Amino acid sequence: MKLRTFDLERIQSLYENTVDYNLTESGFHPFTLKELLSEEQLNDITNTVLGYGQTNGSIPLRNRIAQLYKDCTADNVMVTNGSAEANFIACHTLLEKGDELVMMVPNYMQIWGVAEEMGLTPKAFHLRAENGWAPDLDELKKQMSNKTKMIAICNPNNPTGYTLTKEEIQEIVSIADYYGAWIYSDEIYRGAELNGIEITSFQGHYDKVMVNGGLSKAYALPGMRLGWLVGDEQTIANTWSYSDYTSITAGVLSHKIGEIALEPTKRSTILNRNRAMLNQNLNILQNWITAQGTLFELMPPKAGGMAFLKYNFDCNSTKLMEYLRKEKSVFIIAGDCFWMDNYIRIGIGAEKEYLEKGLDLVSEGIKKRFHQ
Ligand SMILES: Cc1ncc(COP(=O)(O)O)c(C=O)c1O
Incomplete structure (x- = not known):
């Protein structure tokens, strides 16, 4: 079988349910059926x-x-x-x-x-x-x-x-x-x-x-x-x-x-909920990046549930992902999964408090490891 491992999917499948904060999700915080449907539809x-x-x-x-x-x-x-x-x-x-x-x-x-x-x-x-x-x-x-x-x-x-x-x-x-x-x-x-x-x-x-x-x-x-x-x-x-x-x-x-x-009408309600979440969370992420000094750079996304950040310190992206997962129980995706080392992907479609806590753990982990 000549099948390349699909790193992005495999790595997420292995670890996304074993961490406290999973920031690898590239979509939005999912609906429950109860939230989505009226009583009649249910x-x-x-x-x-x-x-x-x-x-x-x-x-x-x-x-x-x-x-x-x-x-x-x-x-x-x-x-x-x-x-x-x-x-x-x-x-x-x-x-x-x-x-x-x-x-x-x-x-x-x-x-x-x-x-x-x-x-x-x-x-x-x-x-x-x-x-x-x-x-x-x-x-x-x-x-x-x-x-x-x-x-x-x-x-x-x-x-x-x-x-x-x-x-x-x-x-x-x-x-x-x-x-x-x-x-x-x-x-x-x-x-x-x-x-x-x-x-x-x-x-x-x-x-x-x-x-x-x-x-x-x-x-x-x-x-x-x-x-x-x-x-x-x-x-x-x-x-x-x-x-x-x-x-x-x-x-x-x-x-x-x-x-x-x-x-x-339902479609607009869903899309508006998600876009509001995305705008709010991008703002949170940008403030967090500013607070990290020169460690990260971001060309803001125009769409989607994620941000692709360049980092300016010396560490392979897979090693960084592994370190944060093991040390801080926070999971981000390595740029290596996209063949672009020195980048990480962070999901920004999560609920606000979850994203904030996850980002705090990333900065704590980086400070500890890289004495920044
Ligand atoms: C660009 C892109 N296409 C397709 C998929 C697969 O989507 P689905 O979960 O609907 O199979 C993904 C999942 O992350 C994706 O990011």
Whole structure:
């Protein structure tokens, strides 16, 4: 088996439940069903027949999802078990052994690992810290070839929180078009913009586009394991064939709850709650960074539930993560998981007091170890 360990997911799975303060979560403090649903909806849910349901997603749910994209209907939507399954299925539908893939880095590295395992050659184009995390599109052009089958984007980006400008989206589309390559855009953080202005989806910008979405991040419902793919009707029909081999379907309760969460008024309530949390917590984080003197630097995220901090002291990021976890029972993610040492990712979608306490522990740990 030629499968690279997916460090980000594996490390989180190993330790996130064994620490007092887990600051690795990149989404928002999740809702309970009681908080999310009215009494009538709760009652309705308890009367649900626990069958398989419609395996590519119930029609009401796919209609709701379709409304989030330009000129789409339920036939443009495939519902998956979380966005991780969406990414996996998209790779298997769009790519073949021998193809090349050019991927935005840093990124959620799932697609890189899946591509390697499928026998592809992944290549990187970078978001540049020195340019406020803007993408290096000259590098993207250099990495393209007639073998490039896909450009893989994460917008809004995990871990930097960067969101592409309209001009950057247009340029990426014209580069893809020139080579006839697919654009696959992981848009799971769409809806979690700090300024409240939702990013434009890649969907609708070009005929060879597929995007994902899901409830895990912007909607604060990761336990529903509900994701989706959106693309042209034929390719979406092809993705269904893969899900017959992976999970068959997302759970019927997730379909129902997804339908409720995406109802326009409910959706706004959820997104507004999360954006308020994000703005408040970013402020807390920035004050904390100022209080640490010159130890940390942050290019503030434009969206998402996390901040990617550069640190200015001598320590490998994995060692720093391990030290803080063992010494202070506070868990942050090492930049190494994104192939960027000297950075850490801190989740800022947590409840205020939890984040403050977690950050106190990080500074205590650093003071003790580095005598700062
Ligand atoms: C960018 C990105 N895509 C996909 C996923 C997987 O999401 P899900 O939990 O819905 O499977 C994550 C999870 O962290 C993510 O950050």
